[in-house]
Amino acid sequence: MLFGGSEAFSSERRFAYGRTHPSTFRLHAVEVQRTKGKDRAQEMKILSKNLNVDGVKLTQILTENRSKMDDNSEKAKYIDWLLQTPQTKSPKSKPTKKTTDSDERKPSFLSSETFADRKDLHPDFKEALEKVFKVKTMTEIQAKTFGVVSSGQDCLGRAKTGTGKTLAFLVPAISRILEHPPKKDCVGILVVSPTRELANQIADQAEKLLTFHSGMNVQVMFGGTKVKRDVNQFTRKIPTILVATPGRLLDHLQSTQVNGRSFGRDIMSQTPLVVLDETDILLDMGSRREIQKILSYLPPKHIRQTLLFSATLPPDLRKIMEDNMKKDFTKVDCINDGDADTNSKVIESHVIIPSMDRFISSVVEIVHLAIQEDPDAKIVAFFPTARMVAYFSDLFNEHLKIPVIELHSKKSQGYRNRASEEFRQASSAILFTSDVSARGVDYPGVSQVLQFGMPDNRQQYIHRIGRTGRAGAEGKGCLVLGPFEGQFLKELKGLDIPENQQLRSLLNNPMETDIQEMLSAATERIRNSKKRQSQAKAAYQAFLGFYLGKMKLMRMRSKDQLVAVANDISGQMGLTEVPSLTSRMVGKMGLKGVNGITIQVESEEDKYKRRNGRRQGGGPRSSRGQGGPTRKGNSSRRRR
16 A cells, blocks of 8 residues: 555454553553554554544653563563564564664653653743643653753754754753843843744744743744734833744844844843754755854853754854854764664655656545545645645645645745644644745644655755654655656665555556546636636746756756656646746746747836836835845745
8 A cells, every 4th residue: 555554453452541640541452463464653543542642642651651561561562563662572583783772762762761850840841841742751852952951051952853852952941041041121042943834833832831830931023924013022021032033033133123222232132042943954045144143143152052953964054053152062963873864664655757647647646545545644745836836735625626735935924824733733634835844843643745746855855754753653755756857866865765666556557537537627627717827827937947946956958858848747737828938037047048938028018017117106115014024044045
């Protein structure tokens, strides 16, 4: 099966559960069947549903109960199988590599410490972690960073996605400023985040952590919202914890006044602790200059505490560390040499579409199959650009009547917040998204990740696949490439991504009649709708723009070849003719003289508007006070 699957607990293996404590349960095995042929993800899902807990809580419950069992008992063996941990006593086992202490942890991302064990952690935070977050055991990154950060040291933290990095800096950082309060009317902790979605998530976790503690408050700010709203919040009360994206933060640092004081020079100059979260992606977005400017408003590095959390260590990051961290900073590295880049509990695969005539339909066929195999699946599907997300979302929601949640940068921030929260709370749903959801954002219970089209690079593939298999759970992922994208697989050398034989068979055989009929009807409606023609044209242009920047990765030498591919796809999208491009756009894309490009004839009226009327009634355009991002550092250079 493509996405795996397993029967529910059969009559041969039945379990009864009884609670003996609010945070534990007693597991009674009536009879344990051999696990061969069973699917761990499905078993974990059934257990989660029976116990009414999420995957993170279930993993911790199983781990705590496993520690009390005899290694040779049937129950212990079954839990070991669920957690994918090695048997400590097995005469038949022949390890193929040298084992270390970290190899024997159950599971590897958890430590042996609990939050309750920390005598230096405030009781209010312990209560929030147990009752709100429903966690007891600290993950490895949380256990290793707590003492370092809470003692005031600078720290570089590295850990794989889904291992609790946000709490790894929030819990000790808040503990630190509780013991060493900031000056009155000054921000205590500044967290800089690369994306709006991640900023919202960090702020939400900070607020939950403060559930039982009064006297501290949290504020989040980013582009796409009104600047005046941020200032009004500052005026009412300066936040203890401020979470922000770079562009909006820098705007306030440079220009905002709060009750007669400069936000940058008077307020933030007293901030004792700064966190740069997902620092490598901040730099990848071209935000290095903004980061340096932001840090220049804060206290000097020998006074402030600086925390960097990053999955990789690119050269730019080393320069940031050298310039902005104390020389005796502590490195906490939970990504050991030799570890796989992706989660070993995520089953990965790929398929190359056999012919271009299935480029659009393959998305429908693969999603349809996923729903058939697991009606309760929670799926994240990535597309290369925001316009392609919009096109496919409309195709599914309006034409095929298969509900999906749409999320990308072209939507308003309010919409994005609602869509993100809707998917986060759903037990089963389908999210169509661009890379705004690829990094750091935690959607509980995602069982499958589909990537339609190549990602930006190897690292982005890894971050996308990291939306599933989080906190010790299992997951599945498939990379779906067009015939022209096959060379991208060389970028993933060393990763275990075999060809998906079931999908290969699906796409090599004739399309199912019902899907073919649905697509034909949908295409006809698109042809007869001016609005949807416009939407499909935008997706065509976005496709061209994205893949023009990826020709080197695809080993594609000719732009003529790429344009031919795009023109082929345009017909499948329901466009009545190949879209024309303005001469200006052709020039910007470097497509002048390329075969297959149709240049739009610009009317005299359009020329006049472009030259003189672009800002009619508004004068010079300014994003200050309008809620838009003001700098490229607030979002990726290529809007996602």
